[in-house]
Amino acid sequence: MKKLLSMFLVALMIFTVAACSNNENASSEEGGGGGQVTLNFWVFGSTGYQKLIDEYQKENPNVKIKLTEGEMTDIHNNLFTSVSSGSGAPDISMIEVSVMEKFKDASDRFYNLQEYGSDDVAGNFLEWKWKQAQAVDGSFQMGLPTDIGPTAMFYRSDVVEAAGLPTDSDELAAAIDSWDAFYETAKTVKEKTGKPISDSPELVFNAIRDQQEQQYFNEKDELIIEDTVKKSYDFTTKMIKEGYIGQNVLWTPEWGSAMAAGSYAFMPGAPAWMMGVVKGNAPDAGGKWAVTAIPEGAGNWGGSFLTIPKESKHPQEAFDFISWLTSPDNQLKSFLDMGLFPSTPDVYENEEFLATTDEYFSGQETAKIFAEAAKSVKPIYMGKNYAIVNSELVTALTNVATAKADPEKEWKAAVKRIEQQLGRQ
Structure with missing residues (x-):
């Protein structure tokens, strides 16, 4: 009986560990358990974002970001098709200001960034730029600003x-x-x-x-x-x-x-x-x-925004990344590296920025x-x-x-x- 009891307890422990492991994996896949999260990121133009992505992944080893670069028209068309059909959209997509209103018309297919902390970073950006990605009544924030023109x-x-x-x-x-x-x-x-x-x-x-x-x-x-x-x-x-x-x-x-x-x-x-x-x-x-x-x-x-389509299973992780990517420090890096003009006015006081000739x-x-x-x-x-x-x-x-x-x-x-x-x- 003792032998049988011992075998039962060992089996129970193995089952419990396996169950916990399975729960952790499931949580990881949904972006809530601190495990590996993969974010698909669509951009157009010459952003130079891969360098910043590499930096972010070193600081956040649980996050993997797959960058897809394409022509502006192609990215917009593919995104509109994807969000309309409810299939194939990335976790994060860039949208240019000239078509922002078109996508805002389908805002129910995107996450409201106010629910993930956009109000906390609003002060980083030029007010006029911020409003370009916001509902008229201020109740919905579609994207975070990148560059301007x-x-x-x-x-x-x-x-x-x-x-x-x-x-x-x-x-x-x-x-x-x-x-x-x-x-x-x-x-x-x-x-x-x-x-x-x-x-x-x-x-x-x-x-x-x-x-x-x-x-x-x-x-x-x-x-x-x-x-x-x-x-x-x-x-x-x-x-x-x-x-x-x-x-x-x-x-x-x-x-x-x-x-x-x-x-x-x-x-x-x-x-x-x-x-x-x-x-x-x-x-x-x-x-x-x-x-x-x-x-x-x-x-x-010109200028663009980073948005999070509703298909993403990792909206918080996506927001954490885009809020980091569009921060004043990183917009300064993008300007110095690729010439993307910052939408964050704090950069305009930076000595390195002002000395740019x-x-x-x-x-x-x-x-x-x-x-x-x-x-x-x-x-x-x-x-x-x-x-x-x-x-x-x-x-x-x-x-x-x-x-x-x-x-x-x-x-x-x-x-x-x-x-x-x-x-x-």
Whole structure:
């Protein structure tokens, strides 16, 4: 009997240990037992995040992060398909600001980050950037901000000098401190150099539009383009008709060639990341390009957020990682490593950040210029159909510039196309 009892007790102990082990494994798989957790992470663009992922995994050996990099459109399309079908979404996905409203429309397919601690880190970020990923009533936080694209005004110092204007960035900003002054400067540039002040109608239009507190839609998703947007359009088309703005369309070979040739004086509304575009198109023009402030204030073009789809079984672990990745310290690292401009204003006081210069852009402290721009951006509501409106207005501007079309007829035709498309949404 003693022998049988001993065998029974040993078997019971083995069973108990095995059961505990199985429970620990199950808990680990669900992300709640301190075991190994795997997070699938989708990004687009050149983020350099793998280096930070390696650092995080060393500090958190229970977390494994699988990075998937792709083209922006592909990542967005795959994500939308996945969350719509309820299958195939990652634990974390990057979403660009231009499509954030579209995904916010499906917010029930994402975790509300307020439930995992987003309010505790909200103070790390620029307020306008934070609101771009938040519900209108503030009840839902869709994502944590990564980079931003504050805008400035790039200029060709050789063309500016030939026009008799100051080439110093601060002096030039003081001389062109309003759009009326920009218009008068355009006359001077044309008279002295024979060149337009800018070659892209879209950039001029964008620069003025982005300074407004409202753009294409109000928070009820009603179209509101007949006031400030129309004024931006009218100002731009007036300068086109008078020969002060050229006709190059963004991202075309002609647009890139004009950067190298110095065919114009200013590139207003250019975001921080556009510096790389200029260098790529005009590699031999180093020292001829410089940066100054936009008349009447900056806007923002681009930037992204990190979100957690509802399919993730590890939302807390995912949030812990993205809150670490988007912290001021790590946004500084991303800036120094890959040029991702921080959405965390604490970085703007960092000595290493402020000391950042760019020899191509005349050795200027470019980070400081864009930081000042970032702090002046006004929060706006974009709306899920922003791209529809923007595309049609750009078409109208392009027709005025390239085909000498009548601005008012083009505006009315664009509005009609916009209303037709919105009616089908």
